[in-house]
Amino acid sequence: MNTHIRTDEPPLPNDAAQRDDAPHGGDPVLMHPEIAAHWELWSSVVSQAALTRLRHLQERFPELTTAVLSTADGLHIASVGTREETGERLAAINGSLFGVARAEAEIISGGTEPSLSAVVSVSIGQSQLSLLSFVLAPYGQLLLSVSAAGVQVGTVIVQARSAAYELITALGLAGVPG
Numbered sequence: 001m002n003t004h005i006r007t008d009e010p011p012l013p014n015d016a017a018q019r020d021d022a023p024h025g026g027d028p029v030l031m032h033p034e035i036a037a038h039w040e041l042w043s044s045v046v047s048q049a050a051l052t053r054l055r056h057l058q059e060r061f062p063e064l065t066t067a068v069l070s071t072a073d074g075l076h077i078a079s080v081g082t083r084e085e086t087g088e089r090l091a092a093i094n095g096s097l098f099g100v101a102r103a104e105a106e107i108i109s110g111g112t113e114p115s116l117s118a119v120v121s122v123s124i125g126q127s128q129l130s131l132l133s134f135v136l137a138p139y140g141q142l143l144l145s146v147s148a149a150g151v152q153v154g155t156v157i158v159q160a161r162s163a164a165y166e167l168i169t170a171l172g173l174a175g176v177p178g
Contacts, residue, residue: 031071032138043077046139049170050078057163063148064159065127069167070094072133072141081147094131094145101131119160121153128153130160136168 035042054067058080066081074095079087101120106112122129129147136142144167146160 029072029135029141031140035138039075043075046171047078050167051080053163053166053170054078054080056166057146057159061146061148061159063151063155065147065149066090066145067147067160067163068094068143068145070143070145071139072098072143077142090145091143094143097131098133098143119157121157123153126150128156130156132157132160132164134164134168136171139171142167 030036031039050069054069057067058064064081066079066087068079068082068087068090069077070091071077072095074092076084076088076091079090082090097120120131122131127147127149128151129145130153131143131145133141133143144160144164146156146163148156148159
C-alpha cells in the first residue's frame, strides 16, 4: 500500500467560503451553528444536491468504484458505488484518515498551518483512492473521497478535484442562516 499526503495543492476556488469574516463570526472550517443545530434537516437537502453531482462523476468516470462526500468529522452526506451503511462507514473512516494526515502534515511542516485543501492518496494494487478536503460555507470543512480501479492515482485526483468544483458550485449558498 502506498500513501501520499500532498499539502502543496492550491486551495479550491471557494474564497468566499474561507473568508475570516464569516457571517456567523466563527471559523469557516466549522459548520454554521444554525446548520449544525438542524443537521438532520439540512443533511437531507445537501445530500440530494450532492448525490446529483456524484452521479455525474460516476457517469463521466466509468472506472469509479466509490465516491463519498462527508463532513470532516465523518458525517455522511452522500455516496455512490456503495450501500448507504457502507457510505456511512467510509465517511467515518475518511474523517479519521484526514485527521491523521492533517496531524502528520502539521508535524512535517514544523508546526505551520498546512493547506486546508490537502490531498491524501492511497494505492492498493490496481485500486486508487484520493481524499481531498475543502471548506464550503456554511457547511465548514468537507471531505470527498473518490476511488477507482485500473487508472493512475493522478487521474483519480483530477476527477475528485473536478467533482469538488461541481459540489462547491451546487452547494455554495449566497446567504447562510442568520
